[in-house]
Amino acid sequence: MHRPVTPGPHPDDPGYPALSAPAAPGLDALDARLVDCRACPRLVDWREEVGRVRRAAYRNETYWARPVPGFGPADASLAVIGLAPAAHGGNRTGRLFTGDPTSDFLFTALHAAGLAALPTSRSRDDGQRLYGTRLVSPVHCAPPDNRPTPAERDTCRPWMARELALLGPTLRAAVVLGGFGWQALMPVLTAAGYVLPRPRPAFGHGAHTRIEGPDGPLDLLGCYHPSPRNTSTRRLTPEMAADVFRRAARLARPDD
Structure with a gap:
C-alpha cells in the first residue's frame, strides 16, 4: 500500500523559513533550503530586478540574485554577524561580504587578524577561506536602500537561529557588525537558551559581554558596521576593526 506523500513547505510561503530551517540536519542542508526561499515578496522583487538591470561595471556578469547563505566552516568557533547582502556585492556574487567596498574593508581586517586567507573577497571562486570563522546574516536577501523591514527581519530569523544552533557545539565568540545585527541577534539567543543579562547588553563599538548558553559561554563583541559611510568618515578604521x-x-580560541 502506497502512502500519500506529504508535500513540504513551498518557498513562496511566508512561513517557509520557520517550517524549513529548524529541520535542516546540517549547514549544507540549511544553505540548500535557504537559497530557494521566496518568502518576502519585496525582497524577491528587488534582488531579481537588480540582477536583471545590473550595474554598468557588471553588465556582462550573471547575478546570483537569490538568498545568500553563510560563508565559513561548519566547526567555526567565531561568528561574524552582519546585516544583509549588498545589491551589487553578495547579491551579485552569491557570497556574503564579497565584491564591494564593504567586503574589501572587512576582509582586510579579517586577514590582518589571521582569520582569512586573503585580504580581499571578490568572487565565490577566488580561493578565499576563513579560519575558524563563519559569516552569518540576519537577512539573506539584498534589501532596497540596505534597509530590511522589521517584518522581513523576523521572517528571515529562523535561518540564523538554525545556523547558530548548528554552530553551537563549537561557537565561543561572535562579532556583531552594527546595531541592526545586534538587535536581531538578541531574540535568537534567548530562544536558543542563552541567558542574557538584564537590562540587555547595549550595542557599541568594542562592547563585550559574556553570556551562558546550552553549549557553554559565548562572548559577544560589537563592531561598527564597515559601511562606506562609517569607513569614509573614519568612524571605523581598519585598525579598529582588526583590533x-x-x-x-583570542576569546574564541583561548588555548591557541
Whole structure:
C-alpha cells in the first residue's frame, strides 16, 4: 500500500523559513533550503530586478540574485554577524561580504587578524577561506536602500537561529557588525537558551559581554558596521576593526 506523500513547505510561503530551517540536519542542508526561499515578496522583487538591470561595471556578469547563505566552516568557533547582502556585492556574487567596498574593508581586517586567507573577497571562486570563522546574516536577501523591514527581519530569523544552533557545539565568540545585527541577534539567543543579562547588553563599538548558553559561554563583541559611510568618515578604521577581530579570535580560541 502506497502512502500519500506529504508535500513540504513551498518557498513562496511566508512561513517557509520557520517550517524549513529548524529541520535542516546540517549547514549544507540549511544553505540548500535557504537559497530557494521566496518568502518576502519585496525582497524577491528587488534582488531579481537588480540582477536583471545590473550595474554598468557588471553588465556582462550573471547575478546570483537569490538568498545568500553563510560563508565559513561548519566547526567555526567565531561568528561574524552582519546585516544583509549588498545589491551589487553578495547579491551579485552569491557570497556574503564579497565584491564591494564593504567586503574589501572587512576582509582586510579579517586577514590582518589571521582569520582569512586573503585580504580581499571578490568572487565565490577566488580561493578565499576563513579560519575558524563563519559569516552569518540576519537577512539573506539584498534589501532596497540596505534597509530590511522589521517584518522581513523576523521572517528571515529562523535561518540564523538554525545556523547558530548548528554552530553551537563549537561557537565561543561572535562579532556583531552594527546595531541592526545586534538587535536581531538578541531574540535568537534567548530562544536558543542563552541567558542574557538584564537590562540587555547595549550595542557599541568594542562592547563585550559574556553570556551562558546550552553549549557553554559565548562572548559577544560589537563592531561598527564597515559601511562606506562609517569607513569614509573614519568612524571605523581598519585598525579598529582588526583590533576587535583579534580580541574575538583570542576569546574564541583561548588555548591557541
